[in-house]
Amino acid sequence: MSQNYTLYGTEFSLYTGKARAYLRYKNIEFNEVFSSLKVYKNIIIPNTGVRFIPVVKMPDGAYFQDTSAIIDTIEARETERPVIPIGPKQKLVSYLFELFADEWLVIPAMHYRWNHDNSMQIYREFGQVAFPRMPHFVQNFVGRKLSKKFSGYLPMLGVNDQTRDAIEQWFEQEVLVQLDAHFAKHRYLLGDAATLGDFALMGPLSGHLLHDPAPKKMILGKAANVVRWDQELKAPPKPVGALPTNDEIPETLLPLLTGMFRDQWPVLINTVAAIAEFYNHQSSHQSAGDNNHKPIPRALGECDFTIAGVAGKRKMLSFHQWKVQRVLDCYHSLHGEEKQSVDTLLHKVGGFDFMQQQIKHRVKRNNNKLVFE
Incomplete structure (x- = not known):
């Protein structure tokens, strides 16, 4: 077992x-510290410069924010039980699932949390962030006020009266059905060893959808194999199996990959184009090099998107380009x-053309802010 780490976050x-x-x-081995407002003020903000969780403190005292950066850093230090596949197809698919889970499954995760009856539990949990030792009625009152900020993100994600039913149809009748069929045959996403994509899926599924009462009840009744997978990754670690030695991708993942490229990737490509336009606009009004030091706005206008055949509009989020770069760099x-071999797979799932994207104006995280390279 490795040296001690500290995870700052919430359930x-x-x-x-x-x-x-x-x-x-x-x-x-890690300690988990509940991220109360006091912890935000005294630890998270001073050491990261941002108000986002989770944050991990490394054994050497360094603080890292953003799960992709956290996992990249720890993988370089802790070589036992690696989670990044070696095979080119398996590696790319794992990165694709990270992008999908982190940045697209957040849509149903947020919808089910704020548009279904989870209020009593969620208000209390948000209230604990401000007043962890106060009575529940105080936490409920404060939590209701704090929750307004997070529920206010729904329109940015394209969640509104026009798209709500489509989001539920897509998640319950497509994504959940396909994941459950996959986990009926496979222990994890790519075989008998968990990979980056599994942990990314644990975010929306375990952190929201199998945590909040309303979606949890729905999933328990519809997707027993997804529940089994979730419970295993929450349990003490078991012996690690192996991925297929021939770089095989389970056939049961192909419908999910096809759906990613159909729905998510048009938005991602529009976002890359919007960032390039923003860069060019800024460059025309600034001296050379100034662009590389100023944080990029979190959102850059709206774009069309489609989910379950229903059209909507959502914000283009600039951080998505950093995640897209990880996938494209792998490819x-x-x-x-x-x-x-990878191209043969991509042609099957409608992803080949998207993978040919060349990003001219790359971005990077600098002190946990997004800037141009």
Whole structure:
């Protein structure tokens, strides 16, 4: 067992669910600290410069925010039970599922939390952030006020009266059905060892949808295999199996991959284009090099999107480009037979053309802020 780490987060935080499951699976000894307002003020903000969780304090005292950066850093330090596949197809698919779970499944995760009757539990949990030792009626009152900020993100994600029913149809009749069929045959996403994609899925599924009363009841009744997978990743770590040695991708994942490219990737490509336009506009009004130091706005206008055949509008979120770069960098690093093998898979699931994207104006995280490279 490795040295001690500290995880700052909450039980009801989507991305904390991803980080917690990863640390458990890696058999990493860690303390978990509830992120109260006091912890935000005294630890998180001074050490990261932002108000986001989870945050992980490394054994050497360094603080990392953002689950992708956290996992990348720990994987480089803790080599037992690796979660990034070696095979080119398996590696790319794992990154695709991370992008899908982190940035697209947040849509149903937020919808079911704020548009269904979870209020008593959620208000109390949000109230505990401000007043962890106060009576429940005080936490409920304060939590109701704090919750307005988070429920206010729904329109940014494209969740409104026009799309609500479509989001539920898509999640319950497509995503959940396909995941349950997959986990009926496979222990984890890619085989008998968990990978990055599994932990990313734990965010929306474990942190929201299997945590909040209303969606939890729905999933318990419809997707027993998803529940089994979730419970195993929450339990003490078991012996690790293996991924298929021939870089095989389970056939049961192909419908999910097809859906990703159909629904999510048009929005991602529009976002990349919007960031390029923003860069060019800024460059025309600033001296050379100034663009590289100023944080990029969190959202850059609206774009169309479709879910379950229903059209809507949502914000283009600039952070998505950083996540897209991870996928494209993985793909563009391939050559020869490895690339041919991956391209065959991508043609099957409608992703080949998207993977040809070349990003001219790359972004990076600098002190947990998004800037141009």
